[in-house]
Amino acid sequence: MCAQEVPPHQPSEPSQPGHPSQSGQPSQAVGRTVLDERDIARALTRISHEILERNKGGRDLVLLGIPSRGVPLAHRIAERIEAVEGYAVPVGSLDVTMYRDDLRLKPARALMRTDIPADGIDDRVVVLVDDVLFSGRTIRAALDALNDVGRPSAVRLAVLVDRGHRELPIRADFVGKNLPTSLVERVQVRLADTDGVDAVTISEGTGGEAAR
Amino acid sequence: MKRHLLSAADLTRDDAELVLSTAAELRDLADRPIKKLPALRGRTVVNLFFEDSTRTRISFEAAAKRLSADVINFAAKGSSVSKGESLKDTALTLEAMGADAVVVRHGASGAPHRLAHSGWVRSSVVNAGDGTHEHPTQALLDAFTLYRHLGVDDRGRFRPGGLEGRRVAIVGDVLHSRVARSNALLLQTLGAEVTLVAPPTLLPVGVETWPVDTSYDIDRVLPGVDAVMMLRVQRERMNGGFFPTPREYSRRYGLDARRMATLQDHTIVMHPGPMVRGMEITADVADSDRSVIVEQVTNGVAVRMAVLYLLLGGNESGA
Numbered sequence: 001m002c003a004q005e006v007p008p009h010q011p012s013e014p015s016q017p018g019h020p021s022q023s024g025q026p027s028q029a030v031g032r033t034v035l036d037e038r039d040i041a042r043a044l045t046r047i048s049h050e051i052l053e054r055n056k057g058g059r060d061l062v063l064l065g066i067p068s069r070g071v072p073l074a075h076r077i078a079e080r081i082e083a084v085e086g087y088a089v090p091v092g093s094l095d096v097t098m099y100r101d102d103l104r105l106k107p108a109r110a111l112m113r114t115d116i117p118a119d120g121i122d123d124r125v126v127v128l129v130d131d132v133l134f135s136g137r138t139i140r141a142a143l144d145a146l147n148d149v150g151r152p153s154a155v156r157l158a159v160l161v162d163r164g165h166r167e168l169p170i171r172a173d174f175v176g177k178n179l180p181t182s183l184v185e186r187v188q189v190r191l192a193d194t195d196g197v198d199a200v201t202i203s204e205g206t207g208g209e210a211a212r
Numbered sequence: 213m214k215r216h217l218l219s220a221a222d223l224t225r226d227d228a229e230l231v232l233s234t235a236a237e238l239r240d241l242a243d244r245p246i247k248k249l250p251a252l253r254g255r256t257v258v259n260l261f262f263e264d265s266t267r268t269r270i271s272f273e274a275a276a277k278r279l280s281a282d283v284i285n286f287a288a289k290g291s292s293v294s295k296g297e298s299l300k301d302t303a304l305t306l307e308a309m310g311a312d313a314v315v316v317r318h319g320a321s322g323a324p325h326r327l328a329h330s331g332w333v334r335s336s337v338v339n340a341g342d343g344t345h346e347h348p349t350q351a352l353l354d355a356f357t358l359y360r361h362l363g364v365d366d367r368g369r370f371r372p373g374g375l376e377g378r379r380v381a382i383v384g385d386v387l388h389s390r391v392a393r394s395n396a397l398l399l400q401t402l403g404a405e406v407t408l409v410a411p412p413t414l415l416p417v418g419v420e421t422w423p424v425d426t427s428y429d430i431d432r433v434l435p436g437v438d439a440v441m442m443l444r445v446q447r448e449r450m451n452g453g454f455f456p457t458p459r460e461y462s463r464r465y466g467l468d469a470r471r472m473a474t475l476q477d478h479t480i481v482m483h484p485g486p487m488v489r490g491m492e493i494t495a496d497v498a499d500s501d502r503s504v505i506v507e508q509v510t511n512g513v514a515v516r517m518a519v520l521y522l523l524l525g526g527n528e529s530g531a
Binding site (some may be wrong): 037095099103104105106107108109110111112113114116144147149150 | 213230233234237238240244245246249250253279443521522523524525526527
């Protein structure tokens with residue numbers, strides 16, 4: 001693994017409760033803060049409005065967060081949509097572990113929760129929500145996973161941070177912040193729900209960390 | 213996890229809870245329109261069954277297929293084994309065919325261990341029952357069933373440590389039961405307290421070294437437990453008098469409606485199958501609300517998917 005120069009999904013690596021976090025301890029993260037709590041809140045509010053505007057309302061929407069940090073983001077967007085439109089949109093989570101293209105390169109990983117809203121996703125507009133868009137491989141896996149769940153009328157992608165360096169022809173429809181980075185840099189999204197604080201930081205990765 | 217699953221004793225508490233929490237996520241798959249995941253695409257799983265089995269073989273086959281693995285079923289009847297082929301030569305054949313995992317059931321205790329450690333095959337070996345020794349995936353699915361009833365949080369989610377301090381009685385033919393041994397070991401690892409209940413003739417030699425209590429009196433044990441696991445009397449393995457008559461066994465150690473009435477309200481009744489109704493369990497108990505026997509079968513597929521995924525899905529050397 002050390003030979004791999006790109007950590008395609010490092011920022012959204014699950015840090016499961018009960019298992020040691022692979023993405024380092026939050027207290028260790030020394031880096032430049034690029035989005036603080038209020039920036040994140042504003043970005044999510046804008047994304048929520050953009051989703052509604054683009055979709056001409058929210059009646060047929062389903063928000064699916066990609067674990068772990070996409071899920072709380074999806075819930076926050078749903079809260080904002082409900083505040084504007086006055087009705088709730090279904091929110092779920094979609095674990096893509098078994099659809100990853102690097103499944104065989106690493107030890108078997110614990111699965112995260114997949115939770116599809118009761119009415120399903122057929123003929124609805126699914127908005128995938130993730131924290132960081134990087135190589136695009138996680139989203140490719142998510143599209144495959146969706147394929148086995150149902151047939152949405154359209155799939156959109158909302159991310160809090162787009163850090164570039166795509167390896168697949170995938171783009172986000174709704175972006176909180178475009179963050180130009182170099183490959184050795186490390187973008188870390190922390191959310192109150194999972195990490196106790198809302199912040200997006202960027203730091204120079206040391207060799208070992210960047211390869212993870 | 214290790215590369216093989218040969219004994220419930222190989223599993224640490226973290227390993228076992230990883231299997232069970234993975235199974236909890238996989239169980240929902242049964243409710244989806246497409247019951248398939250791509251995790252083991254292109255891998256080959258061989259079911260190598262030297263002994264008869266219905267549910268275990270079908271369960272492993274369904275589990276492997278739901279993970280998109282290719283499955284080859286091998287039953288000793290109708291194979292070259294009946295012509296005198298040895299375990300070694302059968303194993304070498306499987307190796308030459310490129311099996312990634314071998315699920316083996318064998319009448320001889322220790323056969324899966326031999327297969328895993330002799331260097332005959334490079335594949336992962338999963339013990340699906342060897343003689344009177346062990347049946348670790350049955351123990352895992354029993355533990356999973358126990359968790360679903362006794363070890364979940366308010367939202368119905370799997371709770372690590374959920375079996376801590378729970379009491380489980382395993383009743384019946386412990387001597388010939390690989391399920392009892394695997395369950396005793398695994399439940400001890402998960403923090404539950406196990407009591408084996410059997411006539412003295414049906415307790416194995418050396419049971420005092422197991423991490424369990426033993427009792428000869430089912431009526432004293434039943435009111436205090438959270439789950440009762442009934443075992444089948446394995447008459448095909450008996451050549452001798454272990455009890456005077458089936459009727460007497462049934463009256464002293466069988467679970468009937470009268471005994472079921474002494475259980476606590478939340479206590480569940482389990483049986484690894486196949487059941488002999490009227491012998492160790494009466495029909496009205498087996499079909500009652502407390503019985504989770506059918507659910508055990510459903511859970512078996514999810515647990516075996518979790519085991520196959522964790523053994524084959526990744527690559528330990530790539531860490």
